[in-house]
Amino acid sequence: MLRLRASHRTEIAYAGVVHDSVNEVRLIPREDGRQAVEDPYIHVEPATDVYLHTDAFGNRVAWFQVATPHHRLRIEATAVVTVDPAPPALAPVAWDAFAAPALRDEVGEYLLESPRVTLSPAVEAFAAEVDAAGSADAVQWLRHAERTVCESIEYQPGSTTVDSTVDQLLEARRGVCQDMTHLFLALCRRRGIPARYVSGWLYEPERTSPNESHAWCEVWLPGHGWREFDPTHPEPRLDHYIRVGVGRDYSDVPPVRGHYVGADTQEMAVTVEIGPAEDPARR
Amino acid sequence: MSAMLARVADSLYWTARAIERADTYARLLEVSHAMSRESADTQAGDRSVWEPLVDITGDLEAFRRTHVHVNETSAVWFLSFADENPNSIISCITRARNNAQSVRDLLPTEVWEALNTVYLELSSWPPGRLGRGGVYPFSRQVRRAVHLLHGLVDGSMRRDATWHFLRLGRFAERADKVARLLEVKYRLVLPEEAALVPGTEFHQWRSLLRSGGADEAYVKLATGKDSPRELVQLLVVDDKFPRSIVFCLDQIAESLRHLVWAGDIAEAHNALSLVAQTRAELSRDVPSINGSLATAMDHVQLRCNQIHAALAESCFAYAPGYEGGAWHAQAAGQPQN
Amino acid sequence: MNATLFSDYRLAGYYDEMFDDDAEPRDAYRGLFSGVASLGSDVFTRKTDLAGACYLNEGITFSHHGREHPFPFDLLPRLIRADDWAWLSAALRQRVTALDRFCSDVYGAQRCIADGVVPRWMVVSCKGYLREMVGLRPPKDRWVHLAGIDLIRDEDGVWRVLEDNLRTPSGLSYVVQNRTFMRRVFPEAFAGYAVRRVDGAPIQLRRALMQSAPDGVADPRLVVLTPGPMNAAYYEHSFLAQQMGVPLAEGRDLVVRNQRVYLKTTAGYDPVDVIYRRIDDAFLDPVCLRQDSLLGVPGLMGVYRAGNVALCTAPGTGVADDKAMYAFVPDIIRYYMGEEPLLQQVPTYLMERPDDREYVLDNLRSLVVKAVDGAGGYGILIGPHSTAEERAEFAQRIDDNPRGYIAQNTISLSRAPVFLGGRFAARHIDLRPFITYGARPEVVPGGLTRVALKEGSLVVNSSQGGGSKDTWVLER
Structure with missing residues (x-):
């Protein structure tokens, strides 16, 4: 601890x-x-x-x-x-679990488009790339999506602004954690997986430069509750993440x-x- | 009942100024037009009539940005219907009407209707008709509308803050424009420049009276000598003549004192002492016409600006726009890495 | 009914406000009918023109596509009997009380969700649900200070609610002014009638607003907050401010200091306790709502949260007048009031429910489809009057966004005589009564009767070519 x-x-x-x-x-x-x-x-x-x-x-x-x-x-x-300490590893979650009507009443706001997470044609096209791999269960798909975002987007501080949209990110294929998080949220919500934005701080003891604000995602997994995913650092070291704000996207937690x-x-x-x-x- | 919104007071003040300015310019247009008819030489007319006219409005520089020559056509257009001139009569009436619309709840319905009507009527004037013989009907229409407005304001409104802010605007504008008129006209008829306008000195003086709306009052007062001295007396220091500078200053002071007394504004110390100072300066210096009238009138205009600034400080300091500074979103850039 | 002015008048099987099924004037209308019938067409035309001039002179216009139009006014009043009105008033008070309690609950304890009255999903997916209001309790826990409930009468003359308007409903100024102009140009119409007065409506509104002031404020200072002269309803803002005797302020006239709101006056900063605001929720405060808003007051929501100012109507009431939430209102009334709803509704289908959706897509021709956040008669498909192309477009929109649409049975709105082209012709009408709510709900004794001027049209909104009638609530 x-x-x-x-x-x-x-x-x-x-x-x-x-x-x-x-x-x-x-x-x-x-x-x-x-x-x-x-x-x-x-x-x-x-x-x-x-x-x-x-x-x-x-x-x-x-x-x-x-x-x-x-x-x-x-x-x-x-x-x-x-x-x-980090919770136990995730067991597979069947896609059916997201079809239950009760899900909408529990966490419905995280299934909808929000001011910064819109399902544009560019997102659809990118989602098709992600889905092409196929997936047996939702956890596998999420890990794959997390990695795909990380690999498709070049992490480059200063390449976007705080107001950049997901479409701009997909156009330039460069961005920071905020942009990658928004893209990941869009992918999840498009598949009917409730997902929310987390703003917080990352403890990096080995880091020599100053720490920075960070953003990542939480995904609602039936049977598990909210679980962290980080398209900037796939499969994160969770006990180093300090959660400050959660919301539908950045606009809820500046x-x-x-x-x-x-x-x-x-x-x-x-x-x-x-x-x-x-x-x-x-x- | 507590004090009025500062923005509303500001709107009322500028509504009245815009109405007064439209009236002044309508008179100037009319008199200049008549004078130019009496001058055989068109070029001399342009220099003796139309150029000073644009000069009086203080917008000669702005005029030169869009026009090469000052002549009858360009000057009349510039003062009447030119949208690009913020002080043209149409711009003044439009501004007054839009301002009044934003404070409609304070104005008697008839005042709003009269202003709206003149706005609609002027908007429907085919500008081309302002050429030959059109200036007089146009000017008369504006002057009548302004008279109607003054009559409605003075005849139907309670003497509350609304009325006082309208009065401040009307007389602040009038004092300034009378001083300007005298300054420009006097510069023009100085002996050393008289050669430019041969034989027109007397003519110029009478036209000046008419421009100031003082012709008839002057005839009643005049001893028959047609002396510039009496004329200046009437337009500057006659405290019984509603178009004299001193009369205007007295009205301003009276309204300010009333507003302070009623608790509508906290204080008006600076504005009141400026008014008193200007009044004293005028009674001391001006009646002796000694070649310094233009300078003196220049000084009065400076004082008018100072009075306006002090008055705004007392009355409108809290109005949006006076506090200064644009609105910004805080910390617009804090991307998360 | 054989007077000349009515010679072309046809009932055509609709419920008519003025005539019964045998084409005889209903009891209440009898005096009015004989009075009007004795007038010639030219007299009535002249009076109508005179009324039009009244509106123009006052500048009572609405903006449509950037142009100012006078609000068309029909001189034959719409009558409501005293017993009908007594019943309607009770029904409206019941409905508005329930909607006010619902708002309080949704942003507070959410009992209605826990008890299964309203699905949580319906709330969080609602465009009018304002997250900034969660956990915020307005002064006196009052949310709905002025409501305009749109009512219609069906084929059988039964009153039904068409929709609720809780977010700054407009039209109260027309209620007052219609009566003023009516008395001016057609005073003889009042002969033999005792009509409830409506000129007290602004004072009634002021009383409700004052009663909603923060606790402990002895003599509340009230202002009307307007977006400014460019707003289509600016006339109404200025009229109500004048009639209530309070300042008409824009956002830039207000400033926040020490968790209080102040008015910028010529004498300095003057505290404000109650704001009757006519700007939309999103524009109230750029600090926590729309950042690009130039209409609001920076910090206003902070003051509101501290309980130092009342915003009327409270932000977030859009959750209760959402057109899909409408379907739940009867249950909402039962839940909070413990009684059966008095007013009928129009049968409504939620596009979210697969069965409903299937039925609607199969029957678009006979139904009315509405966007849940539409207003002013926009975003509506009237099935019986639609083209195949329009129906296909709406079917697509419903498929894309089921939560965004509802459908309702087409109701044949009742009709009333409207003077058009020198004769009376039957046109569909509705009624928007206004309910003020301070210490208790009170109904303004009258309302805005809106008229669809186009023959056969069911859309009464002024932006869609609608006019209005004076509405007389009879004393006995």
């Missing part, structure tokens, strides 16, 4: 003075699945009151306003997260979204730091 201390820092510098900045941030890790969270904390500069609520997907949301004129905005989120009045944004930097938390007994 891993106990990790995570901090996520967003620093925005504006080209001039701005005011009436209102923001919603989803930066507090979830307390469900295999995760426990201690001491979640959101700090904003310039200092202001932060109000918390829980959204329709069970994500913790912090709302704040900085009304007074400012030139920079800094949002820091910290928490200690304990992640259980880490920061908001609105302000004044100058343009000059620069935005996001830093994620994750490391082993000190033993609670020694605190």
Whole structure:
């Protein structure tokens, strides 16, 4: 069992003075699945009151306003997260299991198209490639789809923007985890498999460069519940994944979204730091 | 009942300014047209009548961007129906009507109807008809509509904030335009430039009166000498004449004081002291015509701009658009890797 | 019925509001009939023109394809007997109360889902289901502050609900103004009639809005929030603001500070407690809804969540007036009210149910198909009036998106005489009564009777060539 201390820092510098900045941030890790969270904390500069609520997907949301004129905005989120070891390997799941009408009433919203996951002709064409291999059961198909997305899309930071669509991704065949996740979601939903977007952080102890935000998928498997798939890193090392937000797609869980009045944004930097938390007994 | 929306107050103010501007330009067009008829020499007419006319509107530069020569056709078009001129009469009426539409709930129905009617009537004018003999009917139609509007506003509205913001707009605009008229016309008839307009000095002065809507008032007052001094007296410092600068300033001050007193605005200190200062400057300097009238009027226009800015600061500071700054989505780029 | 003005009038087997099956005026209409029959065609034409001029002068127009049109008005009023109205009012109060409770439940405890009244799938797949409202409790737990319920009468004169309009229904200004102009141009029509007044409707709405203010606000400050003069219903926004005596604000006139909403006035920031908003859910707040919205107020939903402002109607009520959810409303009424629904509905087929779908695809010619999120008479297939091509197109659309469509039996809407081309002709009509809901639901004693001006047409929407009639609820 891993106990990790995570901090996520967003620093925005504006080209001039701005005011009436209102923001919603989803930066507090979830307390469900295999995760426990201690001491979640959101700090904003310039200092202001932060109000918390829980959204329709069970994500913790912090709302704040900085009304007074400012030139920079800094949002820091910290928490200690304990992640259980990975669950047992998946047994095959028959395709019939997804035909049960009850599935729609349990997790129906993850079967539908959503703002960023649309079943366009380009998705259909790509899905045909994936399906060509054939599959005896759904788990096998999912693993294959996960790998196909990973191999067909070149992982290249900066090649897409936060607003890129799945069609643009399929056109360029380059993108980041967010894009690959959206594509994977589209493939699943097209086959009638409920699938949702997870935004979170990845603990990579061997990594020398700073950690980053990450996005992956959870798929609803009858008999298993929600299970992780990651088209960016197929068959992931699950006890290193910290789940922060879940939703139908990115638009439900942007880490920061908001609105302000004044100058343009000059620069935005996001830093994620994750490391082993000190033993609670020694605190 | 608490104070009015700042945006609405701003709309009312600019509605009244646009109406007043349309009226001023209609008069100018009419007088210029009559003058040009009396001048035999077309080229001299262009230089003595039409160019100063466009100059008075302050849009000569904008005019030159789209036209080579200032002559009767181009000047009349530019001031009447030119969409590209934001200060043409049609643009002013359209703006006033659209502004009024957004504050319809505050205006008496008849005021809205009168404005809507003149807008619809002018929109249906075939512009080609404004050539020979068309200027007078056009101008008269605009002037009558404006008179009707003033009558309805003053005759049917409570003297509440709505009425005061309309009055501020009307008189801020009028003061500024009278000063502008005097400045340009006076520059034109300075002795050293008189050669350009031989034999027209007296003619120019009377036309100026007519442009300012002051001709008849002047005749009643005049001692028979037709002296520029009395004329300037009437248009600048006569506090009983509703088209004089001082009268306009008094109206502005009165409305501001009323708005403060009623709690509709927090304070108007800067605007009020500017008005008082301008008034004092005028009573001191202007009546002596000593060659500095153009300069003095230039100064009055500067003061008018300052008064407008101070007034906006007192009344519209909270209106959207005055606070400055565009709306932005926060952190528009935070792709997840 | 042999007066000249009615000489071409035919009942043709429909339920007629004015005449019984023997072509005799119904009791309530008798005085009106003899009054109208004594007028010449020219007099009635002149009065009609005069009414048209009233609308134009007031600027009561609607935008259609970017052009302003006056709202056509028919001078012969539609009458509703006092006993009919008493029953209708009770039925409407029952329905709106249930729909309000349903909204509260769907975004709160979801008892109706747990108890199997409404499938969870129907809720989450609904376009009007607003996830930002989950867990949010509006002031006084009031959701539906103004409802417009579209009613029709079938072949037998039985009242049925055609659809519910909970999201900022428009038309209340027409109810008031139709009566004003009626009294102005046709005062003699009122002789012998005691008609319930409708000019109190804006005050009734204001009372409901004030009663829905956040707890502990003694003297609530109310504003009307409009998208601005470009909106097709701007006249109504400005009319209601004026009649309620409150400011008409645009989003940019409001600002959020310290979890409160303020109005930007000439004297500074003025707190606001209740917002009667006429902008759509998605545009209310760019922080958490549509980010490109320039119509809303950044941070508004944060204030709302804190309980410091009432938004009327509450965001998210689209989940209850969805055309597929309509099929569940009778059960919703039974569940929350513990009583049988008073109003009949139109038999409805859900394209999601394979049996229903098969039946509908086999019988498109005789049914009406509607997009569940359509409005204003758009996205509708009227089977009996459709071409084979249109039916094929709708069949395809249903196959592609079954959740997006419903079908209903074609109901022959009742008809009433409408003055057209110098004579009265029979046209189909409906009725949109308005229900305000503050402390309790109250029905405005009147309503908007809409008329399909095209012969035989069943579509009464103003955007589709519909007109209106004054609606008289009789005192006795």
